Every structure is written in structure tokens, then in C-alpha cells.
Amino acid sequence: MQLVPNLFIIPVGIVIGVLVAAPVGPVNVLCIQRAIERGFWGGVAAGIGATLGDGLIALFASLGVGAISGAIEYHRQTIQIVGGLALVLVGIKLYLAPPIIATVEAEIDGSATLRDYAWDIPKTFFLTITNPAAVLGLFAIFGGVSTFVDVDSVVDALTMVAAIMGGSLMWWLGLSHLIGRLRHRFSPVHLAYTNLVAGALLIVIGGLLIGELAVAWLQA
Numbered sequence: 001m002q003l004v005p006n007l008f009i010i011p012v013g014i015v016i017g018v019l020v021a022a023p024v025g026p027v028n029v030l031c032i033q034r035a036i037e038r039g040f041w042g043g044v045a046a047g048i049g050a051t052l053g054d055g056l057i058a059l060f061a062s063l064g065v066g067a068i069s070g071a072i073e074y075h076r077q078t079i080q081i082v083g084g085l086a087l088v089l090v091g092i093k094l095y096l097a098p099p100i101i102a103t104v105e106a107e108i109d110g111s112a113t114l115r116d117y118a119w120d121i122p123k124t125f126f127l128t129i130t131n132p133a134a135v136l137g138l139f140a141i142f143g144g145v146s147t148f149v150d151v152d153s154v155v156d157a158l159t160m161v162a163a164i165m166g167g168s169l170m171w172w173l174g175l176s177h178l179i180g181r182l183r184h185r186f187s188p189v190h191l192a193y194t195n196l197v198a199g200a201l202l203i204v205i206g207g208l209l210i211g212e213l214a215v216a217w218l219q220a
Contacts, residue, residue, distance in 0.1 A: 013160045017167020020054055020138055021047075026087050026131065026205050027124050031172060032179060033094065033198040038117055040180035045117035046124045047172020053128025055165040057138045062157035077216075080209050083130030087206030090123065095199025132209075 021028075027050045035043025128134060 009156055009159050010163045013163020014167035014170070016141055017054065017164040017169075018171050019167075020134070020141070020164065021050065021168040021171035025134070026202050027053075027127050027134075029198050029201050030090065030094070030124060030127070031175065033194055034117070034120060035176045035179035036183050036194055039183060040176050042117045042120070043176030043179055044172060045120045047169065047176060049121040049124030049126075050128045051165050051168040051172060052121070053125045053134075054138065054168045055161055056125075056129060057135050058161045058164045061139045062161055077213055079130055079135070080132045080213055083127065083132065084206040084209030084213075086127060086130060087202045087209065089206075090127070091199045091202030091204075091206060093199075094195055094202060097195050097199070 027046075031043050031046040031050065034046040
């Protein structure tokens with residue numbers, strides 16, 4: 001039984017994790033808004049949920065790309081409608097949220113911690129695993145990994161999953177740190193516009209997901 005993984009898997013997995021996390025999408029929008037409103041730990045909490053979602057998808061992909069991706073494709077409409085509704089609801093809540101930069105003082109005196117914002121972790125986790133494009137995209141990327149590196153054992157597969165999660169987490173830590181350093185320039189008025197724009201984007205993306213299904217059903 002192989003106990004030592006192919007170490008080349010680690011940098012490849014980290015790069016995949018960054019590439020999966022970096023594109024602008026609903027989770028990125030929400031994480032950016034949280035980092036602006038709540039500082040570094042607010043963005044990190046939201047990013048951890050996305051990282052766990054990416055890790056779960058990567059784990060499923062490592063267990064069997066063909067079978068599991070086929071099941072996801074079969075249930076894609078259900079996943080899409082649930083994800084679309086979740087995005088619309090989160091978007092509406094964010095759109096109506098009061099423009100309060102809640103943690104400026106806490107960030108300064110260091111009293112704000114990850115625990116204060118941990119409730120965002122399951123939210124972004126759910127949004128990640130119910131995003132059909134993200135799920136199928138990661139499966140496609142994972143399926144093409146063999147072009148760059150051999151994943152021949154369970155140890156290799158688990159190492160790849162851990163590396164992907166590490167790359168994803170590195171992205172969210174870096175993004176949250178950058179926004180955390182710039183957020184002092186935001187006033188409640190700026191945050192109000194940020195909430196409106198971020199909420200509207202989430203509503204539009206969720207509406208498009210639902211609308212795509214509605215059009216498909218009408219044409220069927």
C-alpha cells in the first residue's frame with residue numbers, strides 16, 4: 001500500500017485551488033462584501049465555507065469522476081433550483097442590510113475573531129456546493145489532472161484534495177487581508193452602495209439560474 005504521495009501533486013493542487021477560488025462569482029461577491037463590512041476575519045470566515053465546499057467537491061471527484069459527475073449531472077436541475085433560490089434569498093437579505101461597518105474598533109483592538117463570524121461558514125459552503133457550474137467545473141479540472149501529474153492511489157487523491165483546499169484557502173486569506181487593509185477608506189455610505197451592488201448581483205445570478213430552468217421547462 002502506498003503511504004507516501006507523489007509530492008508533485010501538492011503544487012498542482014494548490015494552483016487548482018487558486019484557479020477554482022479566484023473567478024468572480026456569487027461566493028466571491030459575498031466574501032468581498034463580508035471583508036469590507038467586517039474586516040479580515042469576516043472575509044476569512046466566508047472563505048472557509050467556500051474552501052470546505054471546494055474540498056467536498058474535490059473529494060467526490062477523487063472517488064470517481066465518471067460515476068459521481070454523472071449523478072450530479074442527472075440531478076443538476078434540482079441543484080440549480082436550490083442554489084438559485086439560495087442566492088436570491090441571500091441577495092435580498094444583503095440588499096436590505098443596513099450599512100454598518102461593524103468591526104472597525106474590534107479590528108483595531110484585535111478583539112474580533114473568526115468565531116464572531118463563523119455563522120457565515122455554512123452559508124458559503126452551501127452556496128458553493130449548490131453552484132452547478134462550480135461543481136462540474138471542478139470535476140472537469142480534476143479529471144484533467146492526469147495530464148500534469150499521476151494520481152494513482154487513495155493517498156495521492158487525498159493529498160490532491162488537501163492541496164486544492166490549501167490553494168483555495170490561500171486565495172481567501174490573501175483577498176481578505178488585502179480588503180482588510182483598504183476597508184478603512186469605506187464609509188457607511190460606501191458600504192450601502194456595496195451592499196446594494198453585491199445583493200443585486202446575487203439576485204441576478206440566482207434569477208438567471210432559475211430562469212434558465214424555466215425556459216428549458218417551457219421548451220420541453
